[in-house]
Structure formats: structure tokens, C-alpha cells
Amino acid sequence: MSRLRLLICIAAASLLAVGVAACGGETKTVTEEAAGTPAAGGDSGKTVNIIASVPPTDHGWLGAVSKNAKSQAEKYKDVKFELLQAADADSQAQQVEQAIAKKPDVLVVLPQDGAALTPVAQKAQRAGIPVVNIDRTFTKPDAATATVLGDNYQIGTLAADYIAKELKCKGNVVEIQGLAGIEVTTDRTKGFAEQLKKKCKDGIKIVAQQPGDFNPDAGLKAMENILQAEKKIDAVYTHDDDMAQGVVQAIKTSGREKEMFLTGVGGSEDAMKQIAAGGLYRATFLYNPNMAATGINMARLIGLGEGFSELVPPEVPRNLVVPAAVVTKDNVKEYEKYAFN
């Protein structure tokens, strides 16, 4: 009997161990060294050591960020690249701290939470390691040498422009937001509301606003209830392509897909396919995960002491805002190559 229990305990413990490793409960380190000899790439013959740190990639967009960073680094023979994935803000801070000890030439950080990672980024800067900040900003200007950002406010304004034009400034709009309480969501909401007001005064009414948490099933449920409450909806502005799939299902099930159209944000493959096919899914606003690749390029230039040749003198800009693009049926062919999934 007791031996049986021992066996079961061992089985359970090993299962647990597998599970913990599987769900990113601990910090994973992926070392990717660029192939080829170091001297073959840069003109200076110098090798740049870059360490990048990103949050857990449990969402399509963040997954694409990691992938893009890695493949960009692999293109350069003079770059030695290491990607660290953290489970949360706390462990990410520790990870960056350890990375500082390794004395890389440049650090690239996409923080889980900008404020929480600011002190450790400052520490790196003071230790003489330049930091390139991606997507979510640090709260102190001296925490980064260069910053690459997407423009969430602009995504809101682009969506407002698009919807205003399609509806000729008249109609009812529903907004399915991202995760409540983070800057990304507030900016996408604010840009949309302010631009809509500017363009159409009160011609277009935002009749319902509910968070869908960037999650398809939360989006589905919110939209199902809104469809009950609102008898006339002309357009739906959603904050995310993944989440929008749930919203699409809700509209299709209600049989009201002729009544309205929908827009997403991000640029997922699924969304682009539906845009190309025409119908309910009319547009998405590209929040380009390639900003990670841009970040790696900038880190490399900083490491080599070079700059953008278009700037006089050639330097790496301190702030770079990657423009958001409108993807519709007319231009989806051009953007398909940037789609993620």
C-alpha cells in the first residue's frame, strides 16, 4: 500500500515538474548565437553582444515580437544575440540585473511593466550598457539610450478616420476594448474618441464600450450582450485582432453581419485573410511587431558606434515612433508579409 502511494507521489511530482517547466513558471533562457564567423558581417570587425529581454509570450503579438527580434539578429554575422523570456515584471527585473553582470554591449528591453523595469534599466545605463526600449516606455528619460514605440493613440485616430469616412459621419459605433487599466487600452480609446469628436462632432455615437481583455471568449460574451441591447449598430471598433475573432462569432451568430462592419488592431494572419475575403471584417490597424527588428538594428548600430546614414551626422535617434498603417481590402496584399501567427 505504502509503496503504491510512493509511486503515485513520484508520478504526481514528475507531472508537476513537467507542468511548471511547461507553463513558464520559471525563467526560460534561449541562447541564440548568430551563425557564421563574427568578422564576416560588420566593416569594423567588431562583434556586438546583444541581450534582449521580453515578457511571457502568451499572446500572438508578443510571440511575433520575439520571433522577429531573433530572426533579425540572425541576419547579422557580427551580432551575438541572446533572448531572455521572463514570467512577470519581477523576474524580468532580476533577469536584466543578471544580464548586466554579463556585460553585453547593448541591452534591448520590452518591459512587462515600464515603471517596474525603470530602475534596473537606469542601473544598466549607469554601468555603461546602452538600453534600447521597445513598445512600453520606461518612466525616466535616462533609463534608455533609444526608444522604439508603436503609436497606440494614432491607432485610435486612424480607426476613427476610417470609421468616420465609411459611415459618412453618421451612425452608431460599438467599442470592444483591450485589457482595462493599461496604457495601451487607454490610448487606443482616447485617440478614437477624440478624433471621432473632431471629425464628426456628434454625428457618430459610441453607443457601447466594454472591455474584452484581448481575449476572444471575453470579446464574444461582451458583444453578445451588446447585440441584445443595441438594435442598430453600424460599426464595431475592436482593440485587437485575436479578440475580434470572438466578436465576429457573436455578430455572425446573431445573423446581423450585413448591418455592420468591424475593425481590428494588430495585423494577424487571420484578420488579413478575412479582410482580403471581404465582408464583416473591413480593416485592421497595423501595430507592427517588426518594431522589435528595428530595435535590434538600432542596438547593433549603437554597439558599433554607427548611426542612421539618413541623419546628419549619422546617429541613432533617441525616439522612434513606428507609424501605424491602415490595412484594408485594397492594400492587404502589400501587408500580408508582415502578418503574424
Added chain:
Amino acid sequence: MTTSQADAAEGPSRAAGALERAKTAEAQQYVLAGVLVLLFIVGAVLKPDTFPTWDNIRNMLTQASVIGVLAMGMTFVIATAGIDLSVGSMLAAAGLFGGILVGDDGTSSLVFIAGALVFATVLGTVNATAIAYGRVVPFIATLAMFSIGRGIALLLNDKLPVSLLDLNGGSFGEPAVFSLAWFGNGRIIGIPVSVYVFLGITIAGWVLLNRTRYGRYVVAVGGNREAARIAGVPVRKIIFSVYVLSGLLAGVGTVLLCARLGSASPVSGNLYELDAIGAVVIGGTSLAGGRASIVGTFLGVLTFALIFSLMTQLNLSTEVQQVTKGLIVLGAVLLQRPEARY
């Protein structure tokens, strides 16, 4: 009589206490039914055109069905003084497993449904084994599964959702009977299939808990484990069975949710366990075990669905909804307070 008691396994003084608790549970159900009616009236007054409509009632029942199915399993688990924190994670993992099994070009709903049910049951069995035979505290064992299940869901398809839109039984338009899409959008005399599934499981759960020896055993184990053992109840087997049941019902929840979404997403079912536990508790089932009410759970699930629908229709923020939900749970637990004397 919607409340089962462990009278058989308890001494005379405890039996008297049990009687009092039975009354409390019944009173709580009346209060809850009152709250439900009140919420409905509030909705009807504030949104007369869109809230008290047949269409919206159907919508609320459909939305309630996933949590409802999970909550039925949870009622049995909590009746044994246990807890299952992993139902949302098992739901997501089972969906991804079924999705992978079907593959990109697959059109077999049966493969998906069987795959999801079996996988969820297997995960439930892991919980059951750890708790009943490994003597791990249910809170910890299912907390581990909460993490394992979500991890498996993310691992299975590299964090990506699997599209299941092709699983409509092959026919165009109306989904074929017993295809996955049918469980999501199909209707029988105007009522969605998922509502039938929810009601069917509720009735089966009621019969199982109140009209079978198994049901009496479940409550007896929760009421007093030692007494139940002495009275000849196979305690371990009973505890084992409720976690397997909870896993199986998580699989049913997977089928209902994925059918409506047309995809299996690794992030779906997030924190569903909290809604399920909340619904069970406001229904009068005691977290200390030994008292369970399927009707109460049913009313609890409907209450949550009603609140969600009403708040969304009024375009109130989810924060308000969270506060309201929390207050209702707190109120329900305060109603159960006499029990604290034991």
C-alpha cells in the same frame, strides 16, 4: 427537498444541527430566487425594450451554460469539502487538445468532442489521484493543475488558437445535428442546444445528488469524513469520483464554449473557476462540505448571467460588475453564518 444531508453518518446532536442547516440552505434559495426576480425587474424597468425579451433570455441562458456546467461539477466537489481551482485551465487545455487532434483540414466534430472530453477527464483524474490517493490537499492539487492545464493549453499549439469553423457537419448553412457548430448555434424549437445541455446536466446532477446512494455518500463524506468511513462509505472512491466528474464536465464546457467561438483558444476559460465557485457558494452549498444544493447552484449561475447581461446593456464598466458580484457573494456567505457556530 433540494438539500441532501449526511444524517445517516452523523450522531443525533449533529443531525439536529444538520436540520437547521437544511433550513438555512432552503431560506438562502428563496432569497436568491428573490434577488433573481428583483434583478430581472430592474432590468425590465431600465431597459424595457431590450432586456425582458425572449431573445435576451435565450442569450443569458446560452451565456450561463458554460459556467453552469462547470458549476454543477463544482457543486459535487465542494459538497465533499473540496475545491477545484483548475476547471478553467482544464477547459482551455481540452479545447486545444481536441483542436490539435482534428488538425487543420479535419472536419470530424466527433473527434474534437471525444478528444476534449477524454483529455479533460484525464486531467480531472490526475487531480483525483493526487487528492484521493496521494492525500494532497485539494486546494494545492488543483492549484497545480490550474498551472499545468494552462501551460499545456499554451504549449499544444505554440500559444496560438485553433480554428474550428469547419466543424459544422459538412453541410452548408444550418449546422448538422451533433456537429460542433450545432452545439454552438443549433436550436431545437427555438432554444439553443447548449441550453438543453446545461439543463440536462442540471437535472441529472439533481437526481444524482438527491435521489441516489452516491449523492448521499458525497454529502456524507463532506459532512464528516471519519463518520462516513465508519458507516462504510468508500470515502476515497467518492472523493476520487467527484474530481473525475469535475474534469469531465470541464470537457463538456469546452465543447459548448469552443462551439460558440468557432475556435479553441489557449487563453479561454481564464478564471472561470472563480465564477463557478461563486455561483455554487451563493446557491447555498457549504464550502465546509456536507451541504449541497443543485437548485441553488442553478440559481447562482443565472444570477451571475443576469448581472453580466444587465450591466453590459446599461453600458456600465466591468469594475461595477465586479463589485456587484463580490457583494452578492459576500451577502450569501453572511446568510450562511449560523453554520459558523459548529
